[in-house]
Amino acid sequence: MESQTAVLVIGGGSTGCGIARDLAMRGVDVTLVEQGNLTHGTTGRMHGLLHSGGRYAVSDQKSARECIEENRVLRDIAAHCVEETGGLFVKRPEDTEAYFQEKLAGCRACDIPAEVLTAEEAREVEPYLAPDIEKAIWVPDGAVDPFRLCVANAASAEQHGGRVLTHAPVTDLVVEAGEVVGAKIRHERSSAKKTETIYADHVVNATGAWAGRLGDMAGVDIEVRPSKGVMTIMNVRQVDTVVNRCRPKGDADIVVPHETTCILGTTDEEVSDPEDYPEEQWEVDLVIDELTKLVPILGEARTIRSFWGVRPLYEPPEVGSDDPTDITRDFFLLDHAERDGLPGMTSIVGGKFTTYRMMAESITDHVCEKLGVRAACETADVPLPGSEDFSVLRDYMDEFGLRSPVGRRSVQRLGSRADDVLSTDVPNPVLCECEAVTRAEVQDALSAVGTDLNALRIRTRASMGNCQGGFCCHRLASELHPDHDEEVARGALDELYQERWKGERHALWGEQLSQAALNHALHAATLNRDGDPAKTGTPNWDAFDGGKP
Numbered sequence: 110m111e112s113q114t115a116v117l118v119i120g121g122g123s124t125g126c127g128i129a130r131d132l133a134m135r136g137v138d139v140t141l142v143e144q145g146n147l148t149h150g151t152t153g154r155m156h157g158l159l160h161s162g163g164r165y166a167v168s169d170q171k172s173a174r175e176c177i178e179e180n181r182v183l184r185d186i187a188a189h190c191v192e193e194t195g196g197l198f199v200k201r202p203e204d205t206e207a208y209f210q211e212k213l214a215g216c217r218a219c220d221i222p223a224e225v226l227t228a229e230e231a232r233e234v235e236p237y238l239a240p241d242i243e244k245a246i247w248v249p250d251g252a253v254d255p256f257r258l259c260v261a262n263a264a265s266a267e268q269h270g271g272r273v274l275t276h277a278p279v280t281d282l283v284v285e286a287g288e289v290v291g292a293k294i295r296h297e298r299s300s301a302k303k304t305e306t307i308y309a310d311h312v313v314n315a316t317g318a319w320a321g322r323l324g325d326m327a328g329v330d331i332e333v334r335p336s337k338g339v340m341t342i343m344n345v346r347q348v349d350t351v352v353n354r355c356r357p358k359g360d361a362d363i364v365v366p367h368e369t370t371c372i373l374g375t376t377d378e379e380v381s382d383p384e385d386y387p388e389e390q391w392e393v394d395l396v397i398d399e400l401t402k403l404v405p406i407l408g409e410a411r412t413i414r415s416f417w418g419v420r421p422l423y424e425p426p427e428v429g430s431d432d433p434t435d436i437t438r439d440f441f442l443l444d445h446a447e448r449d450g451l452p453g454m455t456s457i458v459g460g461k462f463t464t465y466r467m468m469a470e471s472i473t474d475h476v477c478e479k480l481g482v483r484a485a486c487e488t489a490d491v492p493l494p495g496s497e498d499f500s501v502l503r504d505y506m507d508e509f510g511l512r513s514p515v516g517r518r519s520v521q522r523l524g525s526r527a528d529d530v531l532s533t534d535v536p537n538p539v540l541c542e543c544e545a546v547t548r549a550e551v552q553d554a555l556s557a558v559g560t561d562l563n564a565l566r567i568r569t570r571a572s573m574g575n576c577q578g579g580f581c582c583h584r585l586a587s588e589l590h591p592d593h594d595e596e597v598a599r600g601a602l603d604e605l606y607q608e609r610w611k612g613e614r615h616a617l618w619g620e621q622l623s624q625a626a627l628n629h630a631l632h633a634a635t636l637n638r639d640g641d642p643a644k645t646g647t648p649n650w651d652a653f654d655g656g657k658p
């Protein structure tokens with residue numbers, strides 16, 4: 110199969126989705142391809158911090174300025190994905206006064222609102238801070254849902270005529286007469302694993318930590334320096350404000366409140382392969398031990414899962430930093446025509462989630478110039494789907510009696526789409542109790558993603574709470590009936606449940622171990638998923654009734 114597009118964007122993380130939206134809004138025919146689900150890469154494995162820029166105010170002021178600028182934009186255009194939590198840089202007795210003052214001066218120099226709080230004032234904001242903290246700086250950090258934000262960008266790209274393909278890895282780039290003219294993709298979800306060659310006037314490589322691999326396909330070097338970091342999720346929201354340790358760079362120095370949970374992080378260690386690296390228990394122990402010094406109740410709390418992400422850091426080869434924490438968090442646009450004598454492709458590397466829109470604007474300007482398109486960027490002004498009218502979001506809370514936790518959470522997720530999705534004449538039970546997701550929301554997501562329950566998960570948060578899908582995975586799968594048969598529903602259930610299990614392996618102690626044992630009992634014993642007769646062909650009902658395997 111062959112097709113043609115003006116611009117082919119490779120990579121469905123925040124950068125690629127942002128670029129697809131920007132191009133589509135400027136009237137450019139765009140196709141986005143992603144090897145997994147949207148957010149399959151680093152974007153689905155990050156901390157959820159909407160940077161105020163405070164973290165970089167001393168070490169990297171260019172990045173800090175970009176962060177505060179985009180922080181303001183995203184609060185406007187993506188209100189249903191952002192929670193304005195505020196953030197604190199907290200000084201412990203062993204943290205130096207000199208660095209505290211440098212941080213404050215850095216924030217002011219970068220136009221980041223910053224206010225010094227006494228220990229008492231800081232504890233008024235965040236009561237669970239350790240008793241020995243001395244003071245803090247308040248900054249406008251926030252929490253952001255990367256899944257919702259990416260999906261909203263992709264949805265907007267589609268609304269403007271773009272094509273978005275998931276589970277469609279690029280297997281090779283097509284290079285003809287010394288120019289990149291397209292890419293070969295494989296449709297993983299088609300039964301015959303069909304292939305498609307997509308010809309394009311221009312190709313954008315937005316594959317983050319994988320950018321070097323795409324470069325290899327075209328015969329050019331892209332020196333990404335992937336760096337892994339761990340994050341551990343706690344079962345409840347012990348803090349309502351982002352809590353940062355006020356010290357120079359170091360591991361394990363931030364807690365971000367996220368929906369019903371808190372996320373602890375992180376570490377920074379260079380790896381050679383963005384998909385294959387050690388996930389080590391000491392990293393998990395380190396973040397819990399260190400952050401317990403800032404917020405002591407974390408030491409007694411239940412961890413529900415841990416996960417690792419890989420930063421797509423880039424550094425021009427001549428810089429050669431030894432320590433990944435020294436590599437800039439800024440982004441780079443690599444014009445391969447200029448840099449390598451290979452027209453037809455541009456790569457975008459480095460950067461942060463918070464600045465994805467700015468990165469997308471810069472590469473879209475560049476591509477439009479190449480294509481002779483004059484339309485201006487509008488992504489900083491036009492709200493994303495779901496955030497068109499933030500006052501609507503607040504009104505819904507009252508109008509639908511949505512003060513209840515279930516309604517409130519649904520409306521927060523759906524934003525201005527809440528009316529369309531939640532108004533239903535049929536029963537609307539809660540299918541995922543931990544995250545308060547009702548059938549109407551599940552059916553709405555399924556109408557967009559077909560049978561892919563992990564794609565449903567990133568849209569709704571169903572199965573992302575305390576029980577990690579123990580009580581809801583099978584309910585979600587049964588929503589596929591009667592449109593899909595039993596085999597499809599079982600396959601989708603297995604895929605979702607395996608995905609949940611991946612992160613739980615690193616949290617198997619205390620109450621989460623009991624939860625995992627309960628989940629095993631429910632699924633393997635009561636529902637007989639381990640010895641599922643339907644998986645092995647015709648069930649042997651005699652053996653089954655006799656309790657034999």
Ligand SMILES: Cc1cc2nc3c(=O)[nH]c(=O)nc-3n(C[C@H](O)[C@H](O)[C@H](O)COP(=O)(O)OP(=O)(O)OC[C@H]3O[C@@H](n4cnc5c(N)ncnc54)[C@H](O)[C@@H]3O)c2cc1C
Pocket residue numbers: 119120121122123124125142143144145147148149150151152153154155156157158159160277278279280315316317318319336337338339340374375417418419420421459460461462463464
């Ligand atoms: C531990 C950690 C914590 C972080 N926390 C924060 C934070 O709190 N706030 C913040 O602003 N930033 C944070 N970041 C940085 C941020 O997450 C990333 O900079 C950002 O998500 C990168 O997005 P991206 O779209 O460039 O890359 P990705 O999200 O990795 O997207 C690239 C996509 O390309 C796809 N792809 C690769 N190869 C192919 C192929 N052959 N065919 C098709 N598709 C392909 C991948 O599957 C992937 O989905 C964090 C990063 C890490 C590692």
